[in-house]
Amino acid sequence: MLMSSVIGHRGARALVAENTLASIRRVAELGGRWVELDVQLSRDGVPFLFHDDQLAPLTGQTGRVGDYDAQQLEQMQVIHGAQPAQPLASLAQALNLCIELGLGLNLELKSDGVQRGAKTLEVCWPMMRDRPELSLVISSFDPEALVVARRLCPAVPRSCLFEALPKNWRDQVDQVAARAIHLDAEPLQAEQVAQIKQLGLEVYCYTVNSLEQGLKLRKWGVQGIFTDAPQLFLDAPEWRSL
Ligand code: G3P
Ligand code: MG
Numbered sequence: 001m002l003m004s005s006v007i008g009h010r011g012a013r014a015l016v017a018e019n020t021l022a023s024i025r026r027v028a029e030l031g032g033r034w035v036e037l038d039v040q041l042s043r044d045g046v047p048f049l050f051h052d053d054q055l056a057p058l059t060g061q062t063g064r065v066g067d068y069d070a071q072q073l074e075q076m077q078v079i080h081g082a083q084p085a086q087p088l089a090s091l092a093q094a095l096n097l098c099i100e101l102g103l104g105l106n107l108e109l110k111s112d113g114v115q116r117g118a119k120t121l122e123v124c125w126p127m128m129r130d131r132p133e134l135s136l137v138i139s140s141f142d143p144e145a146l147v148v149a150r151r152l153c154p155a156v157p158r159s160c161l162f163e164a165l166p167k168n169w170r171d172q173v174d175q176v177a178a179r180a181i182h183l184d185a186e187p188l189q190a191e192q193v194a195q196i197k198q199l200g201l202e203v204y205c206y207t208v209n210s211l212e213q214g215l216k217l218r219k220w221g222v223q224g225i226f227t228d229a230p231q232l233f234l235d236a237p238e239w240r241s242l
Contacts, residue, residue, distance in 0.1 A: 002137055002157050002180055002202055003104055004033040005224040005242070006233045009207050010051060011035055013228035017078040018058070019049035020086035021097055028101040032230040034135075035098065036106040036206075039091055039124060040115050046070035047091035047124050053112055059088070066114055091124055095131060104135035106226075108161065109145040117145025125152050139182050146176035159204070165192050173201065180204060185217060185225070193220045211236050218242055 011023025012030060019037055027035050038051040043066055055061040059076045061068075068076075070090065077085035091107075098105045107124070109117030117140045128136060138149045139159040146158050159180040160172050164187040173181065181196055185205035196203050206226035208214045214225050214233055225233070233239045 001223055002159075003106060003204065003224050005218070005239075006032055006034070006230050007106060007204065007224055007226045008032050008035040008230045009226040009228050010037065012230055014209065015229070015231075016083060017080035017086040019051060019089065020078050021089045021093055022086045024089075024094060024097050024103065025101065027230055028103055030231045031234045032103070034104040034106060034224075036108060036139075036226050037091075037094055038108045038110050039120055040065040040110045041120050041123060042066065042068055042070045042073050044069045045123055046073075047120060047127070048073050049089045049091065049094055051110070053114075064114065092127060095127060095134065099131060099133055104137070106137045106139055106159070109138065109140040109142065109149075111140060111142035111145055117142040118148040121145055121148055121152060129153065137180070143172055143175065146178065150176050163187070165196075169196075170199070173199070180223075182206060182226070185213060188217075188220075190220045193217075193222055197221050211239065214239065215242075 008027035010018035012026035016023040016026045037049050039047050040050050050065045058078050073088050076088045079085045109120050111117035137157045139161045141161045149158050157179040158176050159182050160178045161182045163184045180202040182204045185208050193203050202223045204224045205217050205222050208225035208227050209229050211232050
């Protein structure tokens with residue numbers, strides 16, 4: 001299996017400010033073995049963990065990650081309800097922590113009209129290529145980013161990310177020689193999982209925050225789930241005995 005059956009989505013997002021070092025640490029404390037983190041570039045080209053296109057909802061700052069230099073982003077805090085705010089984390093910090101904690105990393109390359117996942121990977125890869133102790137899976141909704149991943153780091157497993165499985169998913173998988181597909185759990189159907197697995201690919205689903213839904217997906221043959229609440233699964237005897 002490429003990853004574990006429970007993957008901390010943006011860390012342990014239900015418990016700690018997402019995509020922060022504290023959130024990564026919490027996954028390890030809960031007994032998790034893999035985390036999924038989103039990455040974007042600062043204005044001066046330094047990779048930081050951040051999911052949203054706008055900073056405001058999570059940091060109170062205007063604009064986007066790419067509107068600020070690293071030195072400014074380092075001063076920002078990610079809020080999470082009544083929990084303590086946590087500093088925005090750089091990818092370099094996150095890599096060191098994942099290695100220290102023995103966590104595998106699914107790095108999601110964010111792409112939109114401004115951030116390009118392919119460019120982000122060109123910056124991130126030199127930071128990761130000399131860390132053989134890091135278990136890594138690269139994923140993106142952006143096929144161009146995965147094409148670049150195939151060229152730049154062919155030995156690192158790649159996963160196509162989709163909301164709903166598109167008609168041409170086989171072509172997209174072939175184009176980047178993906179080893180897995182990561183799918184939104186909601187629109188997914190059991191037959192689709194079977195079709196994907198017939199081609200020898202693994203299937204992981206996001207974002208699964210109920211044990212019942214997770215157990216159903218595992219019954220369908222899904223290898224693992226991205227969850228905001230890893231403890232719901234890691235502590236459940238029904239899950240552990242699968
Ligand atoms: O990588 C799985 C999942 O994180 C994809 O959706 O929007 O939470 O990054 P999103
Ligand atoms: Mg993500």
